[in-house]
Amino acid sequence: MQPGMAPVHVLVFPWPMQGHINSMLHLTAGLLGAGLHITFLHTDHNLRRVDRANAAASPRLRLMSVPDGLPDDxxxxxxxxxxxxxxxxxxxxxxxxxxxxxxxxxxxGFPKLSCVVADGLLPFATDIAEALGVPALAFRTESACSLLAYLSVPRLVELGEVPIPVGAELDAPVHCVPGMEGFLRRRDLPSSCRLHAETHDVDPMLQVLVSYTAHSSRARALILNTAASLERSALAHIAPHMRDVFAIGPLHAISAATALPTSLWREDDGCMAWLDGHADRSVVYVSLGSLTVISLEQFTELLSGLVGAGYAFLWALRPDMVGASPKEAIEKAGNGGKARIVDWAPQRDVLRHRAVGCFLTHAGWNSTLEGVVEGVPLVCWPFFMDQQINSRFVGTVWGNGVDMKDVCERAVVERMVREAMESGELRTSAQALAQQVRRDVAEGGSSTTEFHRLVSFIKQLSCS
Known part of the structure; x- marks a missing residue:
């Protein structure tokens, strides 16, 4: 804080789901490290799940909450x-x-509020702040490439490319998302671009996400958890639509020095000792994120493919992810005792462990970035929304993994896991990408420079 400058107080308000909370807490940690005061706004429901003693360790951080309007159950x-x-x-x-x-x-205890940073999926939060005279910035927690896809939807609708009919050829190219003309296919667009398989109705989330994306242009600036070296083209095409854009990721790597606990789930760190007992790059780590729900049939195919690949695997398998009793199925499958199942894992620690050879992921943006930073090859099985386009970039643009979308067959799982574990080319690409992104978050790198610019921008808004 410059001498004589009033303390800056920022309210950070994420969409109340684990992935959004993760990246906005990393932003919070970075802003705390820059000397700002932060009020982090949970919903009442989520605040009851948070370890408050650890989460509010800084005297310049406080946790507050508002009701989400839903019953507790x-x-x-x-x-x-x-x-x-x-x-x-x-x-x-x-x-x-x-x-x-x-x-x-x-x-x-706290200075008066200077600024709001609200999740882009909460447009009312920026509107209300500005109506009360508080400058507001929008934070979008997905990739720049997926945000650009949402920005492009009106043009895709105009040309009849979206919504994608049931039974359409999903490998047909999509030519109207700027900078992606050479590799984007229908199946790589966000899942809401497809008509519902059973009802043939348009996904109502599509219009919601398109309108929220357009709304971000009204905020003082747009913050994205990405790096210029990863998504330079998408950022360049987004910038003309926004008042300002800050590409400041991967935030978990920038804010590592003042990291805050982010998980709403209790992490099972006993798996780290289990990993210690395995050889370098001999374990497949599996996690499909905080929202994915799969059928018993899909679970069986994934499990059979993992067992068939022959490697030990660590699976973060939430209790609410599969309807039946998956742990019993895993025990029955055997795999020579080479499987370890936990409800939730300390993912960043797992990914940087020497024993982990690849990451089977849903390609959520947080998980994708965490895999990128650690240089771990990815096997992407996307579930919905932005995950489809993230997985295409992994498989085709960055070359740090393989894209398994729209398929859940044991033979394919086995083949792709083996490729990710054994391909020297994939590993080399993943390691080179990690080095590139680490330069972005090092002092003087593009993301760190942009983060400092963001802090200055917020301070100037506070003064004005």
Whole structure:
């Protein structure tokens, strides 16, 4: 903080799902490291799940919450995203407005609110802040390439490319997402671009995400958790649509010195000792993220493929991910005792462990970035939204893994896991990409330079 400058107080408000909380807590850690005061806004439901003693270790960080408008026993699963969004816009927004108004004066411990950084999926949060005279920035937690795809949807609709009909040729090229004309296929567009397989209806989430993406242009700036070296072309095509753009990722690598605990799940760190007992690059790590739900048939195919590949594997298998009893199925499959199953794993520690040879992932953006930074080859089995386009970039643009989308067959799983574990070319590409991104987050690198520019930008907004 410059001498004589009033303390800067930023409210950070993520969409209340694990992946969004992760990256916005990494942003929070970076802003704390720059000397700012932060109010991190959870929902009441999520704040009850957080380890407050560790999460609020800094005297310049406090955790607050607003109701999400859903009953305590509501599952808040991927199938209920529309319910959550609707209740946040109504019940949540009323409480949020009242909270912001209360923060516009010094309260003794914290200076008055200077600025809001709100998730781009909470457009009411930036609108209400600006209406109260508080400058607001939007943070989008997905990749720049997926954001550009959403920006391109109106043009794709105009040309009849979207929505994609049931039964259409999914390998047909898509020519109207700028910079991706040479490699993007229909199957690589966000999942909401496809008509519903059973009803042939348009996914209502498509229009929501398109409108939210357009809304980001009204914020003072757009923050993206990415690096210029990864997504330079997409960033260049996004920039004309926004007032300013900050590419400051991977944030978990930039904010490592002041890292905050991010998980709403209890991590099983006993798996680290298990990994210690394995040879270098001999274990497959499997995690499909915090939202993916799969059928018992899909689970069986994934398991059979993993066992067939012959490698030991560590699987972070949430209790709510498969309807039946997957742990018993794994024990029955045997694999010579080479399987370790945990409900949730300390993923970044796992990925940097010498024993891990590849990462079978849903290609969520946080997981993709964590795999990139550690130089671990990826096997991508995307589930929905931005994961489809992320996996295409992994397989075709960056070359640090393979793309298994739209397939869940044991023979394919076995083949792709073996390729990721054994291909020297994939490993070399993954390691080169890791070195490139580490330069971005080192002092003087593009992401670190942009992060410093963001801090200055926020301070200037506070002064004005």
């Amino acid at each position: 509501h599952p808040r699963s991927v199938d209920d995203i529309k319910d959550l969004g609707r209740s946040l816009r109504t019940t949540g927004s009323v409480a949020y407005r009242a909270l912001l108004a209360s923060l516009l004066v010094d309260d003794g």
